[in-house]
Amino acid sequence: MKRFFQPVPKDGSPSKKRLAGAAEPGDGPTSAGAATGAGGDVEGRPTEEPFKFLTWNANSLLLRMKSDWPAFSQLVARLDPDVICVQEVRMPAAGSKGAPKNPSELKDDTSLSRDEKQVVLRALSASPFKDYRVWWSLSDSKYAGTAMFIKKKFEPKKVSFNLDRTSSKHEADGRVIIAEFESFLFTEHLFSKQWMEGGGKCISKKT
Numbered sequence: 001m002k003r004f005f006q007p008v009p010k011d012g013s014p015s016k017k018r019l020a021g022a023a024e025p026g027d028g029p030t031s032a033g034a035a036t037g038a039g040g041d042v043e044g045r046p047t048e049e050p051f052k053f054l055t056w057n058a059n060s061l062l063l064r065m066k067s068d069w070p071a072f073s074q075l076v077a078r079l080d081p082d083v084i085c086v087q088e089v090r091m092p093a094a095g096s097k098g099a100p101k102n103p104s105e106l107k108d109d110t111s112l113s114r115d116e117k118q119v120v121l122r123a124l125s126a127s128p129f130k131d132y133r134v135w136w137s138l139s140d141s142k143y144a145g146t147a148m149f150i151k152k153k154f155e156p157k158k159v160s161f162n163l164d165r166t167s168s169k170h171e172a173d174g175r176v177i178i179a180e181f182e183s184f185l186f187t188e189h190l191f192s193k194q195w196m197e198g199g200g201k202c203i204s205k206k207t
Contacts, residue, residue, distance in 0.1 A: 002150065030176075049154060049181050049183055050083045050151070051082055051086075052080065052082045052083070052152050053081055053085070054084045054085070055084075056085070056086050058086050058088055058089070059088045060088065060121075061090065061091060062090070069123055073126070073129070076128050076129070077127070077128045083179075084152060085147070085177070086146065087146055089136070089144075090140055090142045091106055091107070091116070091138055092107040092139065093136075093140055094108060094109070103138045103174055104159070105135065106120060107138075108148050111117055113154070116185055129149065132149040134148070135150070135177055136174075137160050137176065137177050138174070139174045141174075145174040146177050157181060158182045159177065159178065161174075161177055161178070165178060
């Protein structure tokens with residue numbers, strides 16, 4: 001994950017990079033950023049844009065909802081992040097077998113997938129997650145996939161799902177979400193493979 005900031009004027013104080021990196025599978029979430037003062041700006045950014053970020057390589061979000069959700073909910077409530085990025089969601093995209101998939105929606109065309117979707121919806125309808133809007137980018141199977149939670153009071157100018165930001169298609173494995181705001185660009189990506197030229201598709205694992 002990368003966040004690109006506007007240049008900060010030199011004022012004699014040491015500069016600090018704010019960069020949140022994806023954790024290893026199964027690791028706990030990590031956060032970046034801090035709260036702004038009431039009514040003030042930080043480094044030229046409007047106060048009504050996201051500033052606090054949390055990232056988590058969940059290694060199956062559904063399993064975490066079933067086993068670790070109370071602890072994660074308490075962490076989110078305490079840190080109060082503006083944006084939460086989840087890697088390795090590992091939930092399949094909507095669409096029946098052999099039909100085109102919808103990587104922005106959870107699968108719900110079988111009894112099992114409907115039950116799993118209800119687990120997700122119940123978890124996200126309770127505090128503190130009910131204050132967030134969720135964007136999904138899901139694979140065709142229980143593999144890879146990402147999710148980005150953004151507080152409802154923040155409205156991105158554009159959300160895309162491919163390194164080629166002119167494309168309306170999702171990256172095939174659901175590895176990319178890009179949110180554009182007025183003063184910065186925020187990307188979530190999960191790289192465990194090499195990419196074809198142009199950044200459109202993963203082709204093989206790194207050696």
